[in-house]
Structures are given as structure tokens and as C-alpha cells.
Amino acid sequence: MVSTDWLARHLGSPDIRIIDASWYLPQAARDPKAEYDAAHIPGARFFDIDDISDSLSDLPHMAPPPEKFISRMRAMGIGDGHQVVIYDGAGLNSAARVWWLFHLFGKTDTAVLDGGLPKWLAEGRATEDMPPVLRDRHMTVVRNAQLIKDVTQVAAASKLKEAQIVDARSAARFAGEAPEPRAGLRSGHIPNSISLPFTELLNSDGTMKSDAELALIMAAKGVDMKAPVITTCGSGVTAAIINLALARLGHKQHSLYDGSWAEWGMYNDLKVAKG
Numbered sequence: 001m002v003s004t005d006w007l008a009r010h011l012g013s014p015d016i017r018i019i020d021a022s023w024y025l026p027q028a029a030r031d032p033k034a035e036y037d038a039a040h041i042p043g044a045r046f047f048d049i050d051d052i053s054d055s056l057s058d059l060p061h062m063a064p065p066p067e068k069f070i071s072r073m074r075a076m077g078i079g080d081g082h083q084v085v086i087y088d089g090a091g092l093n094s095a096a097r098v099w100w101l102f103h104l105f106g107k108t109d110t111a112v113l114d115g116g117l118p119k120w121l122a123e124g125r126a127t128e129d130m131p132p133v134l135r136d137r138h139m140t141v142v143r144n145a146q147l148i149k150d151v152t153q154v155a156a157a158s159k160l161k162e163a164q165i166v167d168a169r170s171a172a173r174f175a176g177e178a179p180e181p182r183a184g185l186r187s188g189h190i191p192n193s194i195s196l197p198f199t200e201l202l203n204s205d206g207t208m209k210s211d212a213e214l215a216l217i218m219a220a221k222g223v224d225m226k227a228p229v230i231t232t233c234g235s236g237v238t239a240a241i242i243n244l245a246l247a248r249l250g251h252k253q254h255s256l257y258d259g260s261w262a263e264w265g266m267y268n269d270l271k272v273a274k275g
Helices: 004-010 032-038 066-075 095-104 116-122 151-160 171-175 211-221 239-248 260-264
Strands: 016-020 083-087 110-112 164-167 193-195 229-232 254-257
Touching (some): 095 110, 229 260
Parallel strands (some): 229 254
């Protein structure tokens, strides 16, 4: 992660590319593209999570095929030799998903802006309403299949307990006491999973808690830092916040269940636990 001070010092650097990765559930009644058009960090490109996805999947914003990711990044002027800094309009929400996508496709010189746009604005820093001039740039992509899990792999992990499944949704949704925001989904959680609401990893200003605090939270939740972790949430967005926290703590065996509850909660043949 990088701080707002760091980004302010590096604005305009030819090797830095800034991405606005804002995304919200429909219930939030916010239009991330309209907000980007009205005000964004100078030089930022807009990354549409719903558009840069697998258009052949019925599930929301699944990871795109490599060729689509390459095409969209080249069109955005992002390529080899660039350090990418990602932020969102909530502080830390969807930016982690795009950070994970870049890592999935082998671009690891990528960071999340701690506190995102809210912290940037609270500090009185500059914004602009004009998009940057984009020039095509070559990008090399090597997909890291270890970072992504499908429903078959997660079902096996749940049954055999061969990896820890950590759920970023709220405690009430995990317990099956609150309805899912997407219609038609069952309530509850994947059997043998751990509840770790992503909000517990964040400070009130949207920044991520310190490494020491994160380590204590992981220990309190029973997450074994020496064992594999599969993260999950509603649709694979906020789960990536847990991946980001694990990466900060040096955990090397973490992956993300891309379909998450949007997939698991849809199929009656998959077991659901409550409580």
C-alpha cells in the first residue's frame, strides 16, 4: 500500500499509473463512472470492474480472460514498467479487487492507496474532471492460477479442510440472519469457513489497520498464517481486502474464490451452514 503523501509526491511521474477502481452495490445508489467524471485524482484512469470481466459468465464481474485484460490495460495506457496505484471512492473497498486482478495476471508492481479518495479529499488535495491522454502501451501477462479458486476447488477445501475459507461478508450475512443483497440467493455460509468481516480490518477513515493490529485480528479469528487461505465474500470484491491484509503480513498461500456467495448461494446442491 502507499500513502496519500507518497502519491502526492509522485503525481506526474512518467512511471506511475493511477486507477480509480470505484464500484458499489446497486443499493448504494452511486454511479462510480459519473463520480470519476466529476472529480478524480489527477491522471487517474477509470477501471470498470463490471466491464473488465468475463462477459461469458452469468456471475457478476468474474475475472476476465487474459487477452481481454491485456487489451483493456493497453487501451488505458498501462503496461510493462509502470507502477500502478489503485484507489476507490469508499476508502478501501473495490480497489483491493483490482489489485488482486493485477496480481492474478502477473503484474505485481501494484499498490493500493491507503484511505483512497476520501482521505485524499479530506486532506484538501487536488482533483480534476478531465480524463488523461491515453497512449497504447505493451503489457506482458502471465496468469497465476494459484491466486484464484473455482467452486469445485472450494467445495473440496470445505469438505476436506485442506485450506481455510475466510468470509469477508458481515457477521449477520455469514450467520444467515440477514438477507443477501442479491435476489434469489440462500442465506448462510460455506461449511467450515471463518467469519472475518472486511470492515474489521479497516480504521474509521477507510485506511487499513497496522500490521500489528492485522496480525492480532487474524489470530483472534483463528486464521493459521502458515496454512493456505481461500477468501470469499458476496461476489469476489471485498474478499480481496483480506488478501491484501494477508499479503501485508507476508502470507504467501492466499487465493480468492471468484464466484463467492453469488455462486455458492445460488446452487441448492451446495451445502450451507448457519450460525
